[in-house]
Amino acid sequence: MPLEFAPANADALPLHVIEQAGLDGWTESQPKSVVTWVRANNFTGSIGQVLLIPGADGAPVAALVGYGKPETRARKRFVLAAAAEKLPEGAWHVASGLPRDVAETEALGWLMTGYAFDRYKSQTPAKAGLVAPEGVDRTRVETLAAAEALIRDLVNTPAQDMGPDALQAAAEALAAEFGASCTAVVGDDLLTHNFPMIHAVGRAAVRAPRLIELRWGEAGPKLTLVGKGVCFDTGGLDIKPASGMLLMKKDMGGAANVLGLARMIMALGLRVQLRVLIPAVENAVAGNAFRPGDILTSRKGLTVEINNTDAEGRLVLADALALADEEAPDMVISMATLTGAARVAVGPDLAPFYTDDEGAAQALAEAAAGAADPVWRMPFHAPYEDLIEPGIADLDNAPGGGMAGSITAALFLRRFVAARYMHFDIFSWQQANAPGRSKGGFGQGPRALLAALPRILNL
Template identity: 55%
Template sequence: MPSVFETSPAAIPITFVTKSSWDQVAEALPPQQRAFAAACAFAAKPGAYLALPAPDGAIAQVLFGLEDEGARSRDLFRPGALPGLLPPGIYRFANAPHDARLAALAFAIGRYRFARYRKADRPDVRLVPPDGVDAAEIERIADAAMLARDLINTPSNDMGPAELAAAAQDLAAEFGASFACTVGDDLEKNFPLIHAVGMASNRAPRLIDIGWGDPDHPKVTLVGKGVCFDTGGLDLKPSSGMLIMKKDMGGAANVLALARMVMDAKLKVRLRVLIPAVENAVAGNAFRPLDIFTSRKGITVEIGNTDAEGRLVLADALALADEEKPDLLIDLGTLTGAARVALGPDLPPFYTNDESLAADLSRCAMQENDPLWRMPLWPPYDSWLDSKTATITNAPSGGFAGSITCALFLQRFVDQAKSWLHVDIYGWTPSAKPARPEGGECQAARAIYTLLSERYA
């Protein structure tokens, strides 16, 4: 996509107004524009838009409503609605929105349209970078967010394990990173859980492995759940539950988006990206409830439910990552409905025992309008993972605290990394909001990138 930013002395001004500031702004307008705004009943409500005409019929300026400063909640991405409203042209912010940097980012990602299968014209609007805003950084983040959205929005017939691996390989090649992939039955010996989940599909499972950066720099490893479609396996989902399961590789998509930001910014890290890419299908050789597999780490896992497959593929990948004793090990996955019940689609929970990491990530999440909420790795629930016939089960009975028990399951496979972070994302926007169209979403990656930028710039 062409750059969102362009400098032009003739850029059309966008004036941000609120209910409390509107009277003062209206008073300063030329009489004809003030009369036009009154005739249109413009009231400066959040999201209200009005293009004011110049005497020659061109657009003199644009009015756009925001929440008042003291409002109970403010959508800092509200300016992301502008690309869908504005006529083609170059624009500039005439005054400061609540956060100029986030407004510019929202404007950039608000131009996103998924156009692979039908025509969807992207808005031909550009923005003069606001003063003090790093335009290159905004574009870096926006490009990565759009990559995540494109990968998630692509249906599973065109985004299976092989296609996801190809996308990862393209990204590696773009930044001169190494790329390796273990495929099909080659997984069985060293990655038995990944193999078990993916073996019933005619599209072979694989473990994607990308390496980038100076080996002497701190090791940061990203692990992303790449379940390209989840039927639930033999514990079959109802049709309604499968409807958006193309998004079950959202962890992988967001890990690739995060990796793109890190590599493009040339952060001083030794980056490794691991993605177990599988399709959880139904066939005669599908893994079954009460089957037991010995994981890469040697932990035996009883299958309590074949629809709790994401934690299985992550477990083997985390075990591999942990062997290198990274300074920071991060995994992202679309893992539990319990997280959505607790916090909804917009607020992913995260888990870590590193207090400094938790505090820094919470601050970065708020700063970037990429919300996250810390949940506890509650030790008393760890015994719920106990199995009578294996070391642990992947699906404790009882139904309580599902996101926590999933995190505790994954924690069993990490004991050498200096710090570990687990994020249970949704990866999907159920209904459109400014800068966030319905569909695949970049979640947690922007907040984590900001944290990594602070630590390893």
């Protein structure tokens, strides 16, 4: 089903959202037959419970969905989506019980139950439609859902069909939809245009490396988004074990997330000058692959000693960030599935971010809670700068010691940006099915950023 609300004039059945503590209060105003039915079916209002209320002919005339307790909801996201997956096909409208302050988030979760990645096999997503709840901005929520679906589709697509060329095609399709421009520097032209590290990382692959650039908007602050587009990461000559490659189709999750955020910005018409940069490569093994011990010269002129070819994401991002900074934008935001160390630090559910901008950090943290898009600030810890300085080059792409890996990666990237800067080290993968979040790729950070941008850029 399309990730859209049911028409406002749909013949929708009423849906009552019931907290456990509010069940008795709700039944007090109901006919005895309904009260008897509720008790006979042991409906308590716990999260995920659904009870259809039958009419005289046995067909449903309403439904109750459990909303649990506040302390239980605090441990979950998209609570209403747990019910949407169990309701029969048809249109429903919220008749009572849904708090206005969470209506947008819950409505988004409901829409996302309609997502299915069906490129290779037919799937059966939830089919219960929802009329946009009162006070919910229908256009905005549908825009968020469409962007999330784009992110998921890109990340879920295997590398055989999502190489650098396909990622470029996805950016071009997005640009065409919103009247943006999209260009790319491909293959050996990367050397001509001074993107040596993007070229070095991607030159061993059959599909040529490239730098993709999308531009949109002619007024307002300059916002540049940079997304890591490593479409598959073998680890290079420091090759990963087989188990380490199982999810490497998602190593372009940073690119997917910036494209999703760009889609939101363009669809909602934010007054910004948007620039999206995606270094798109495959980190492959071949005779011309870059090697441990090589010293690369970046676009910015900084030299980088390669101590691990599996730390390639920061190399391609560095050239793109240097390009971004040359235009002196008002804000640069990079997103990447960069380090396993970030997963160790905060797990898969939080999106860790780095910034020196206290106002931007506060705006993002406050926006994230309302967007059901949790983030966590990590430190640009200056004393660790010594760890990324190897002695025979300006920078080390993989300092030894096994500690502070996410921080040292972020410090490495910061060396290439003088503008206001924020970096996300995301996972972009849902490990098991959950309400509103099917197993597979998903967005981390774009909704929080969208909500925070008006404060960050004074829009």
